[in-house]
Amino acid sequence: MSNSTTNSPADVRRRCIVIGGGLAGLASAVWLAEAGQRVTLLERRGSLGGRTVAMPVSAMDDVPDNGQHVFASGYEHLFRYLESVGTRNLVAFPGHMTVREPGGRTRRSSFSGIAGARTAFGDLAGVPLRDRPATALAQARLIKDVLRQPADLDTITADEWFRRIGLPASARASLWDGIVIGLTGDKTTITSAKVPADLLRTGLRQAIRHRTPISIGYPTVDLDTLFIDGAEKVFADHGVEIETRCVAKTIEVADGKVVGVRLNDGTLLESDAVICAVPVWSLGDLLVQLPENDRIKATVDALTPVPIVSVNLYLDRSIGMTDWGEILLGGEGVLEQVWDRQLMHGRDTERGWLYSTTVSAAYELVEQTPNDITELQMATLRQYYPEAADAQVVHSHVVKMPRATFAQRPGTAGIRPDQRTSVTGLALAGDWTRTDWTTTMEGACQSAARAVDVILGQA
Ligand SMILES: Cc1cc2nc3c(=O)[nH]c(=O)nc-3n(C[C@H](O)[C@H](O)[C@H](O)COP(=O)(O)OP(=O)(O)OC[C@H]3O[C@@H](n4cnc5c(N)ncnc54)[C@H](O)[C@@H]3O)c2cc1C
Structure with missing residues (x-):
């Protein structure tokens, strides 16, 4: 006798829609699919990848990033x-990069071993001998601030912070202003001091936890090979549907629950769960049916x-x-x-x-x-x-x-919204939502991990 009360796996899988095919959307779709959900990924453009893509250059018959x-x-x-x-x-992760001066003089920079010790003592490329003691002292103050996080860090810019701890101009030009731009994407005169301080604290904690010095790595292939080709295999294996050139207009909500996604052409795609993984500037009317839409809009205005x-x-x-x-x-x-x-x-x-x-x-x-x-x-x-x-x-x-x-100016600490929303079945992802990082690939993936946890937790 057949057991008519037992659902087949296909019956119990929830229909999940992921909006946005950048890293946050890709990671959300991959992890939802791995968790056995029925996933559809909607992407506005003709191809996946968002801000991490390879681009064809026909004149050179090449596809650089x-x-x-x-x-x-x-x-x-x-x-x-x-x-x-x-x-x-x-x-x-080669463990080093090189700093080059006009004329061609070079010096390898590294945060480990002898080079790391030299950095700690203020011996940086372009920093004259007379500035080294002040550089070493200021760097020690910087680490102290990073670990203790004084309450006023979000009221000043990184530039004001560096002046306050007495970091010489030569050390800033040689290393620290570049680190701020590298970490936050913006100039020291614009970004809140809290953003690089938070990121440096995260980096230090990771380095201590994993007992490895902080280092910078790079992809040995183009970004499509790194991020998209493998994802497409996972999608094929798990039956994930990909809809490109498909613009989501509104996330439909009824009685506090997600019911689907309305597309630009008026079609309603019904679903049990939605992860909205579009960039902060593309939200448009997507969240207009959310009670917290106005607060999220205010965030959009604050991230420049x-x-x-x-x-x-x-x-x-x-x-x-x-x-x-x-x-x-x-x-x-x-x-x-x-x-x-x-x-x-x-x-x-x-x-x-x-x-x-x-x-x-x-x-x-x-x-x-x-x-x-x-x-x-x-x-x-x-x-x-x-x-x-x-x-x-x-x-x-x-x-x-x-x-x-995006830049986070002073006074913006804590404004990025959480992945969990007040609507059942709806989570936010994307580098602009709240994570341990700023606008980075890691922020995008961490937001995806949290958004997927929210959706699976409600299953
Ligand atoms: C040139 C450059 C260099 C960078 N360098 C670094 C670096 O060295 N290290 C680092 O960690 N980070 C770096 N970043 C940042 C990093 O690329 C981003 O933070 C990350 O890729 C953002 O991913 P995301 O998924 O949040 O957004 P996105 O990649 O922007 O993806 C969002 C997707 O949503 C789609 N979309 C928008 N609206 C809709 C809609 N209504 N319906 C359907 N789809 C929609 C978009 O087309 C897009 O594909 C760099 C960024 C750039 C541009």
Whole structure:
């Protein structure tokens, strides 16, 4: 006799919709699928990846990234995602980067071993002997503030914080202003001191917990291979439906519960649960039926967009980089970091040498034309790399992202909303929701892990 009261697994799986195919949405969809849910992923664009994508450059028959993405050794949820999609082995942590001065002088920087000890004692590239004792003292005060978190840190900018602890200008130019831009994506004069302080505390805790020094890593492949190809295999294995060129308009709520997602064309997709993983600036009317919509809108207004300009520069020769990634001392606003794709990806040079450049908080550069940006950056490269003196540009692929990341100004601590909402079956994800990190890939993945926990916890 058949047992008519027992549900087959297909009957008990809840229908979950994930809106947004960036890292937060991808990780949410992968983890919901792994947990046995029926998942549909909606993405507005024609392809997945959001802000972490490879972009075709037909002139070079190549698919470089939209911008260099680096990994902090303290990232956990991002590595969990890479484990899920089978690409964890495609991230390298060489343990060093190089700081380069105009004229070509270089110095390797590292937070471990002898180099780490030299850093602690203020012996940094570009810091004269007379500034080293003050640098060492200020760095000790900085660590104390990071660990103790004085109550007023969210009332001052990082610039005011550095002045307060007496960090010499040379140490800021050499290391600390760059660290703030690297961690928060924005200038020291804009970002709240609490943001880098929180991130440094998270990094220190991770380093102590895992007994490894803080280091920076990079993908050894393009971003699509790293993040998307493996996810698509997981989706195929678990029957996840992907709808691209599909714009979600409103999340439909009835009696305090999610009932589905209304698309731009008026179609209603019914569902038991929704994870909304769109960027903060794309919320539109998605959450309009949520009681806390006004509060979330206020958050949207408080997080201001920060531009990043990245360039994939194809040159006719090597410029003689000595490390995978080099930070140009004094290159602020024009050319701050250069990445050697030959060293990072093992590229052959048949189509030219590919160097990727990044400028964060590129408020002025983003207004320039691609031609002007290329000329400015080539002029800077020639100042720093003697071998670039006669280098010719084979092709330049300029990627301007006016809304690459967001800034948190003083007074904004704690305003980012939680993943849990007041509506049953609805969770938020995305780098702008509350996490231990700022606008990062790790923040996106941590938000996804928490959003998935909320949804599964309500099952
Ligand atoms: C150039 C650059 C360099 C960066 N460098 C680093 C770095 O070195 N290290 C680091 O950790 N982080 C870095 N970041 C930040 C990191 O990329 C982001 O924080 C992260 O990728 C954000 O992921 P997300 O899923 O929250 O948002 P997104 O990637 O923006 O994904 C959101 C998705 O939602 C889709 N969407 C929007 N509205 C709708 C709708 N109504 N319906 C359906 N779909 C919709 C969008 O099309 C998009 O695909 C960088 C970012 C940029 C741009």
